[in-house]
Amino acid sequence: MPYVLHIFDPWKSPLCTCPTKYSLSPYTGCGHACRYCYITSYIRNAFNPRTKKNFLYYLKKDLTKANLSIPISISNSSDPYTPPEDKIQLTREALKLISSFNAKAIIITKSSLVVRDLDILRKGKFTVSMSITTLNNEISQKLEPHASLPYMRINALKNLCREKIPCSIRIDPIIPEINDDYNSIREIVSLAAEIGIDHIVSSTYKAKSDNFKRLLMTFPNKSEILRTLYIDKGVKIGRIRYLNEKIRFNYMKMIKELADEFGLTFSTCREGFKYLHTSKTCDGTHLIPD
Numbered sequence: 001m002p003y004v005l006h007i008f009d010p011w012k013s014p015l016c017t018c019p020t021k022y023s024l025s026p027y028t029g030c031g032h033a034c035r036y037c038y039i040t041s042y043i044r045n046a047f048n049p050r051t052k053k054n055f056l057y058y059l060k061k062d063l064t065k066a067n068l069s070i071p072i073s074i075s076n077s078s079d080p081y082t083p084p085e086d087k088i089q090l091t092r093e094a095l096k097l098i099s100s101f102n103a104k105a106i107i108i109t110k111s112s113l114v115v116r117d118l119d120i121l122r123k124g125k126f127t128v129s130m131s132i133t134t135l136n137n138e139i140s141q142k143l144e145p146h147a148s149l150p151y152m153r154i155n156a157l158k159n160l161c162r163e164k165i166p167c168s169i170r171i172d173p174i175i176p177e178i179n180d181d182y183n184s185i186r187e188i189v190s191l192a193a194e195i196g197i198d199h200i201v202s203s204t205y206k207a208k209s210d211n212f213k214r215l216l217m218t219f220p221n222k223s224e225i226l227r228t229l230y231i232d233k234g235v236k237i238g239r240i241r242y243l244n245e246k247i248r249f250n251y252m253k254m255i256k257e258l259a260d261e262f263g264l265t266f267s268t269c270r271e272g273f274k275y276l277h278t279s280k281t282c283d284g285t286h287l288i289p290d
């Protein structure tokens with residue numbers, strides 16, 4: 001029975017197209033406190049990140065027994081560069097360990113702190129997936145109050161690409177009326193191509209009761225339209241409310257066409273539109289170097 005390295009389980013979501021991968025979270029909870037975050041539905045005190053006890057000891061044990069041909073996703077229930085990683089450096093130590101096993105990993109983050117670990121990333125089998133929901137500072141600060149500002153994430157990506165670390169951008173989640181403006185998304189994709197990003201992943205916002213309440217409180221002037229789109233006209237899949245399929249498809253198609261225009265590959269995350277994908281994997285793990 002593994003201690004900290006578990007096979008990724010998307011709660012048996014029928015829309016998940018992820019390849020088999022391990023999930024690893026150095027932290028329980030995440031201090032970025034994104035308004036749309038779903039971890040508050042299953043992690044107690046979720047925006048108060050804490051380290052896992054004896055994490056590195058158990059990671060080493062798990063890596064010894066792991067199938068190292070399977071990529072490790074860091075992380076799915078917290079940002080590996082959440083505050084206070086800058087002081088604690090638990091993710092940094094985990095990356096060193098992963099690299100020493102010659103294991104492969106995808107790092108998913110909204111923090112520019114990832115460039116601190118370039119020395120490790122350069123030598124190992126890593127790809128970085130940076131989430132960028134908007135380039136607008138004001139919207140970003142409302143949506144992701146303690147994550148790096150968009151320009152800092154872009155600068156981090158520039159540094160990573162310069163060092164030939166393969167990177168993707170997650171435009172995720174798209175929230176109607178908040179960050180779904182065509183020109184703004186086009187700017188992200190265009191910038192991605194300019195920087196040297198290989199791949200775009202996108203997904204629409206999925207509402208759970210707690211994150212939906214937070215979102216409505218943060219954007220009270222959008223509450224009516226969001227209620228209409230998610231409650232009245234949306235669909236329930238499992239315990240999650242989605243936009244209806246037509247709206248979701250139109251968003252994903254729009255971003256795929258932008259990715260095509262700028263020569264980037266594209267995939268969606270838990271949308272059910274696998275036929276829109278133009279990459280080998282939906283999550284960007286295909287970018288991990290051999």
Ligand code: SF4
Pocket residue numbers: 030031032033034036037038039076077078079110144147
């Ligand atoms: S960075 Fe990810 S895990 Fe952290 S609060 Fe934001 S959405 Fe949740």
